[in-house]
Amino acid sequence: MRSHSESALRKSFINCSKGAAQRINFPKEILNADPAVWEKQIFLSWSDPKSPQRAFLVAETTSGLQGLVMERNAAQVKGGGARMCQICLTLHSSSGVSLVSIPTSKSSQDKYGSIGTYICSDLECVAYTLGKKKPDGIRQMEETLTPEEKIERMLGNVQDIFTRVEELLKK
Template sequence: MKSLTEQDIRNSFINCSKGEAKRLAVPRDLDEHPWEDLDFLGWRDPGAPDRSYLVTERDGGLVGVALRFPAARRGFLHRSMCSVCLTTHPGGGVSLMTARKAGAAGREGNSVGVYMCTDLACSLYVRGKKVPESGGRFEESLTLEEQITRTTGNLSAFVDKLYA
């Protein structure tokens, strides 16, 4: 992913108003992100523990999505799998992220959900740059490039649903 500016990020959101996009908390350490290892930029809102955001490239542009997730934590023995990167996590490492749909459907209250890594570090898990608390990912016969393609495809499928 190419590096992003705060203005790039704020202008990319498709499922919130311009005012909401202007007020949301953008990461302050954008210069320190490992852009070459990211398929999308994802972060949690430090001031609102039930909110997260992601920005991805799509059709030559940027698409930003405001997400919400429940604060409830599962027991440590319970394991869940991210449907984007297929990484398993114990406890609350995977959350159901919901996003308002874009346009009129979103204003009517329609939303779409996806089970995703709570820390939104899917790109880093796939590349082995970050290891989940459980100690690792399953061995796969796919190459790294194929795993990255699958991850970006899964994220794109989720974003596509926001427009439907």
């Protein structure tokens, strides 16, 4: 991922108003990172420290730099078993994956315009994909893909989410 200014990051959010994008809290590590750090990023994801149920995803897509505002479901998942992140396809215990709602309307009045997907609760999809992090207590599926192929698959999954949101925003 190339280095981007704070202004470019704020303008990238496709599913919120300009005013809401101006109020997004960015981690200091993102805003103060040097270009070498940016090059190691596949996409950016973080939680709002002031409002942990809010999460953000920014990626370079076929439409350019794009960002999404997401809301985590506060309800705890009942029952055991494994859940899979729809971005990195990592299996987690039920508490390791969160259902997020991605608004598909820029208006805060429209409460019903959203899509849902499951993502890693800690938003560390890149670390799981690169094998730098492993979820506790869940055995992962054996894969024969190279790290580059896993990254490509993950980016395809991210692109699919952005495409779905863009299609619903046009309606």
